[in-house]
Amino acid sequence: EAAVTQSPRNKVTVTGGNVTLSCRQTNSHNYMYWYRQDTGHGLRLIHYSYGAGNLQIGDVPDGYKATRTTQEDFFLLLELASPSQTSLYFCASSGGRVSNERLFFGHGTKLSVL
Amino acid sequence: AQKVTQTQTSISVMEKTTVTMDCVYETQDSSYFLFWYKQTASGEIVFLIRQDSYKKENATVGHYSLNFQKPKSSIGLIITATQIEDSAVYFCAMREGRGFASALTFGSGTKVIVLP
Numbered sequence: 162e163a164a165v166t167q168s169p170r171n172k173v174t175v176t177g178g179n180v181t182l183s184c185r186q187t188n189s190h191n192y193m194y195w196y197r198q199d200t201g202h203g204l205r206l207i208h209y210s211y212g213a214g215n216l217q218i219g220d221v222p223d224g225y226k227a228t229r230t231t232q233e234d235f236f237l238l239l240e241l242a243s244p245s246q247t248s249l250y251f252c253a254s255s256g257g258r259v260s261n262e263r264l265f266f267g268h269g270t271k272l273s274v275l
Numbered sequence: 276a277q278k279v280t281q282t283q284t285s286i287s288v289m290e291k292t293t294v295t296m297d298c299v300y301e302t303q304d305s306s307y308f309l310f311w312y313k314q315t316a317s318g319e320i321v322f323l324i325r326q327d328s329y330k331k332e333n334a335t336v337g338h339y340s341l342n343f344q345k346p347k348s349s350i351g352l353i354i355t356a357t358q359i360e361d362s363a364v365y366f367c368a369m370r371e372g373r374g375f376a377s378a379l380t381f382g383s384g385t386k387v388i389v390l391p
Contacts, residue, residue: 194378203281203366203383219378251320260372261308261327264379266320 164188167252167267174242175275182237182270184252191257193235194264195219195227197248204251210235211257242274277302279369281382289390293355296385298367300348306372309350310379311339314364323365326350328372354387362389 164187174180186193194209206219208227216227224246226238239246249271253264278301288294300309309326324336326343334341342351354361367382 192378196381201383204368204381206378206380209378217378220380249318253320260306260370261325263310263322263325264312265322269318 165252165254165265165267167250167270169270170268171271171273173273173275176243178239178242178274180239180242180272182239182250182252182272184235184237184267185233186235186252186254186265187233188254188256188265189232190254190265191232192255193229194253194255195225195235195237196251196253197221198251198269199248207237207250239272242272244274246272247274248272277304277307277369277371277380279367279380279382281367281385283385284383285386285388287388287390288357290359291356293353294357294361294387294389295342295351295353296365296387298350298352298382300350300367300369302348302369302371304371308370308372309341309343310368310370311341311350311352312366312368312381314366314384316363320366324352357387357389359389359391362387 168183195207196204205221209217210229252267255262307328311323314320324339326334338355340353364384364386366384368379
Protein backbone atom coordinates (compact mmCIF):
# COMPACT_ATOMS: atom_id res chain seq x y z
CA GLU A 162 0.00 0.00 0.00
CA ALA A 163 1.36 3.37 -1.02
CA ALA A 164 2.21 5.69 1.83
CA VAL A 165 1.50 9.41 1.68
CA THR A 166 2.48 11.43 4.71
CA GLN A 167 1.41 14.99 5.34
CA SER A 168 2.73 17.45 7.88
CA PRO A 169 1.65 19.17 9.96
CA ARG A 170 -1.69 17.54 10.79
CA ASN A 171 -3.02 20.81 12.17
CA LYS A 172 -1.91 24.38 11.62
CA VAL A 173 -3.21 27.71 12.87
CA THR A 174 -1.96 30.97 11.42
CA VAL A 175 -3.06 34.56 11.17
CA THR A 176 -4.20 36.54 8.15
CA GLY A 177 -1.17 37.50 6.10
CA GLY A 178 0.92 34.72 7.55
CA ASN A 179 3.23 32.40 5.64
CA VAL A 180 2.39 28.68 5.65
CA THR A 181 4.02 25.65 4.07
CA LEU A 182 2.27 22.29 3.95
CA SER A 183 4.44 19.27 3.28
CA CYS A 184 3.73 15.96 1.61
CA ARG A 185 5.97 12.94 1.09
CA GLN A 186 5.15 9.73 -0.76
CA THR A 187 7.27 6.62 -0.57
CA ASN A 188 5.95 4.49 -3.41
CA SER A 189 7.90 6.00 -6.31
CA HIS A 190 4.79 7.55 -7.80
CA ASN A 191 5.17 10.07 -10.59
CA TYR A 192 2.08 12.16 -9.88
CA MET A 193 1.33 14.16 -6.77
CA TYR A 194 -1.68 16.37 -6.10
CA TRP A 195 -2.91 18.97 -3.63
CA TYR A 196 -6.65 19.17 -2.99
CA ARG A 197 -8.69 21.24 -0.58
CA GLN A 198 -11.92 20.00 0.97
CA ASP A 199 -14.72 22.33 1.94
CA THR A 200 -18.30 21.57 2.91
CA GLY A 201 -20.54 21.55 -0.14
CA HIS A 202 -17.63 21.51 -2.58
CA GLY A 203 -16.04 18.14 -2.11
CA LEU A 204 -12.40 17.94 -3.10
CA ARG A 205 -11.06 20.65 -5.38
CA LEU A 206 -7.71 20.45 -7.14
CA ILE A 207 -5.22 23.20 -6.35
CA HIS A 208 -1.99 22.08 -8.04
CA TYR A 209 -0.41 18.87 -9.22
CA SER A 210 2.89 17.63 -10.56
CA TYR A 211 4.17 14.74 -12.65
CA GLY A 212 7.76 14.88 -11.50
CA ALA A 213 10.48 16.85 -9.77
CA GLY A 214 10.51 20.43 -10.98
CA ASN A 215 7.14 20.13 -12.74
CA LEU A 216 4.00 22.00 -11.71
CA GLN A 217 0.53 21.95 -13.21
CA ILE A 218 -2.23 24.38 -12.29
CA GLY A 219 -5.44 22.95 -10.95
CA ASP A 220 -8.96 24.33 -10.68
CA VAL A 221 -8.56 26.62 -7.64
CA PRO A 222 -4.92 27.83 -7.74
CA ASP A 223 -5.35 31.45 -6.65
CA GLY A 224 -3.38 32.28 -3.53
CA TYR A 225 -1.34 29.07 -3.65
CA LYS A 226 2.09 28.15 -4.88
CA ALA A 227 3.50 24.65 -5.01
CA THR A 228 6.88 23.11 -5.54
CA ARG A 229 7.96 19.54 -6.25
CA THR A 230 11.53 19.29 -5.07
CA THR A 231 12.03 15.55 -5.52
CA GLN A 232 9.93 12.64 -6.70
CA GLU A 233 8.94 12.08 -3.08
CA ASP A 234 8.26 15.62 -1.86
CA PHE A 235 5.54 18.10 -2.82
CA PHE A 236 4.96 21.35 -0.95
CA LEU A 237 2.03 23.74 -0.89
CA LEU A 238 2.83 27.36 -0.04
CA LEU A 239 0.47 30.05 1.18
CA GLU A 240 2.52 33.24 1.23
CA LEU A 241 -0.22 35.61 2.39
CA ALA A 242 -2.78 33.42 4.08
CA SER A 243 -6.40 34.57 4.12
CA PRO A 244 -9.41 33.32 6.10
CA SER A 245 -10.88 31.93 2.86
CA GLN A 246 -8.01 29.44 2.83
CA THR A 247 -9.20 27.86 6.06
CA SER A 248 -9.80 24.32 4.89
CA LEU A 249 -8.81 20.68 5.06
CA TYR A 250 -5.94 19.99 2.67
CA PHE A 251 -5.20 16.60 1.18
CA CYS A 252 -2.14 15.45 -0.68
CA ALA A 253 -2.42 12.45 -2.98
CA SER A 254 -0.22 10.48 -5.32
CA SER A 255 -0.60 8.09 -8.24
CA GLY A 256 1.76 6.18 -10.46
CA GLY A 257 0.65 7.96 -13.62
CA ARG A 258 1.54 5.03 -15.86
CA VAL A 259 -2.04 4.33 -16.93
CA SER A 260 -5.07 6.61 -16.95
CA ASN A 261 -7.27 4.42 -14.78
CA GLU A 262 -4.95 4.44 -11.76
CA ARG A 263 -6.39 5.38 -8.41
CA LEU A 264 -5.11 8.03 -6.05
CA PHE A 265 -3.59 7.33 -2.65
CA PHE A 266 -4.37 10.03 -0.11
CA GLY A 267 -2.59 11.36 2.93
CA HIS A 268 -4.49 11.91 6.18
CA GLY A 269 -4.98 15.60 5.59
CA THR A 270 -3.84 18.90 7.13
CA LYS A 271 -6.40 21.06 8.87
CA LEU A 272 -5.49 24.71 8.35
CA SER A 273 -7.15 27.56 10.20
CA VAL A 274 -6.43 31.15 9.18
CA LEU A 275 -7.59 33.60 11.84
CA ALA B 276 -14.28 20.71 -18.98
CA GLN B 277 -15.22 17.76 -16.88
CA LYS B 278 -17.81 18.05 -14.13
CA VAL B 279 -19.13 15.64 -11.52
CA THR B 280 -22.39 16.17 -9.64
CA GLN B 281 -23.74 14.39 -6.56
CA THR B 282 -27.12 15.82 -5.60
CA GLN B 283 -27.84 13.69 -2.54
CA THR B 284 -26.18 15.35 0.45
CA SER B 285 -27.21 12.76 3.04
CA ILE B 286 -28.88 9.33 3.13
CA SER B 287 -29.91 7.32 6.19
CA VAL B 288 -30.46 3.58 5.95
CA MET B 289 -31.04 0.69 8.33
CA GLU B 290 -28.22 -1.75 8.89
CA LYS B 291 -28.20 -4.81 6.59
CA THR B 292 -30.22 -3.06 3.90
CA THR B 293 -29.12 -1.70 0.51
CA VAL B 294 -28.21 1.91 -0.18
CA THR B 295 -27.91 3.50 -3.60
CA MET B 296 -26.33 6.87 -4.29
CA ASP B 297 -26.27 8.82 -7.52
CA CYS B 298 -23.61 10.58 -9.54
CA VAL B 299 -23.81 12.25 -12.93
CA TYR B 300 -20.87 13.49 -14.92
CA GLU B 301 -20.08 15.68 -17.90
CA THR B 302 -17.24 15.13 -20.33
CA GLN B 303 -16.40 15.69 -23.96
CA ASP B 304 -14.08 12.70 -24.06
CA SER B 305 -15.13 9.34 -25.46
CA SER B 306 -12.77 7.63 -23.01
CA TYR B 307 -12.91 8.28 -19.28
CA PHE B 308 -12.66 6.60 -15.91
CA LEU B 309 -15.07 6.84 -13.00
CA PHE B 310 -14.10 6.24 -9.38
CA TRP B 311 -15.77 6.06 -5.99
CA TYR B 312 -13.93 6.93 -2.80
CA LYS B 313 -14.98 6.68 0.84
CA GLN B 314 -14.06 9.17 3.54
CA THR B 315 -14.34 7.70 7.01
CA ALA B 316 -15.17 9.58 10.19
CA SER B 317 -11.46 9.89 10.91
CA GLY B 318 -11.02 11.74 7.63
CA GLU B 319 -9.19 8.98 5.81
CA ILE B 320 -9.99 8.77 2.08
CA VAL B 321 -9.84 5.33 0.50
CA PHE B 322 -10.52 4.04 -2.99
CA LEU B 323 -13.49 1.71 -3.37
CA ILE B 324 -14.24 0.85 -6.98
CA ARG B 325 -13.68 1.96 -10.58
CA GLN B 326 -15.57 1.83 -13.88
CA ASP B 327 -13.80 2.25 -17.22
CA SER B 328 -16.05 3.92 -19.80
CA TYR B 329 -15.34 1.34 -22.50
CA LYS B 330 -16.51 -1.55 -20.31
CA LYS B 331 -20.19 -2.51 -20.52
CA GLU B 332 -20.19 -4.69 -17.43
CA ASN B 333 -20.87 -3.00 -14.10
CA ALA B 334 -17.90 -3.21 -11.76
CA THR B 335 -18.31 -5.11 -8.48
CA VAL B 336 -15.96 -5.33 -5.51
CA GLY B 337 -17.14 -7.10 -2.38
CA HIS B 338 -20.46 -5.55 -1.31
CA TYR B 339 -19.92 -2.52 -3.56
CA SER B 340 -21.27 -2.44 -7.10
CA LEU B 341 -21.83 0.19 -9.75
CA ASN B 342 -24.81 1.01 -11.94
CA PHE B 343 -23.18 2.47 -15.05
CA GLN B 344 -25.69 4.08 -17.42
CA LYS B 345 -23.54 5.60 -20.13
CA PRO B 346 -26.35 7.20 -22.19
CA LYS B 347 -27.43 9.07 -19.05
CA SER B 348 -23.84 9.92 -18.00
CA SER B 349 -24.63 8.31 -14.69
CA ILE B 350 -22.59 6.12 -12.33
CA GLY B 351 -24.46 5.05 -9.21
CA LEU B 352 -22.86 3.28 -6.24
CA ILE B 353 -24.78 0.45 -4.59
CA ILE B 354 -23.82 -0.93 -1.20
CA THR B 355 -25.59 -4.14 -0.22
CA ALA B 356 -25.93 -5.59 3.27
CA THR B 357 -24.80 -2.35 4.84
CA GLN B 358 -22.86 -2.35 8.10
CA ILE B 359 -22.38 0.37 10.68
CA GLU B 360 -18.83 0.79 9.37
CA ASP B 361 -20.25 1.86 6.00
CA SER B 362 -21.27 5.16 7.60
CA ALA B 363 -19.08 7.64 5.76
CA VAL B 364 -19.00 10.27 3.03
CA TYR B 365 -18.81 8.82 -0.48
CA PHE B 366 -17.24 10.74 -3.33
CA CYS B 367 -17.66 10.14 -7.02
CA ALA B 368 -14.74 11.19 -9.25
CA MET B 369 -13.79 11.18 -12.90
CA ARG B 370 -10.64 11.33 -14.97
CA GLU B 371 -10.78 11.97 -18.70
CA GLY B 372 -8.78 9.56 -20.78
CA ARG B 373 -6.66 11.94 -22.86
CA GLY B 374 -3.23 11.14 -21.49
CA PHE B 375 -1.92 10.83 -18.00
CA ALA B 376 -1.84 14.51 -17.20
CA SER B 377 -5.47 14.97 -16.24
CA ALA B 378 -6.28 14.89 -12.56
CA LEU B 379 -9.40 13.54 -10.86
CA THR B 380 -12.43 15.79 -10.60
CA PHE B 381 -14.58 15.04 -7.56
CA GLY B 382 -18.24 15.50 -6.75
CA SER B 383 -19.36 17.17 -3.52
CA GLY B 384 -20.01 13.89 -1.71
CA THR B 385 -22.93 12.00 -0.20
CA LYS B 386 -23.00 11.31 3.52
CA VAL B 387 -24.36 7.87 4.39
CA ILE B 388 -25.59 7.12 7.89
CA VAL B 389 -26.20 3.46 8.68
CA LEU B 390 -28.58 3.07 11.62
CA PRO B 391 -28.57 0.01 13.90
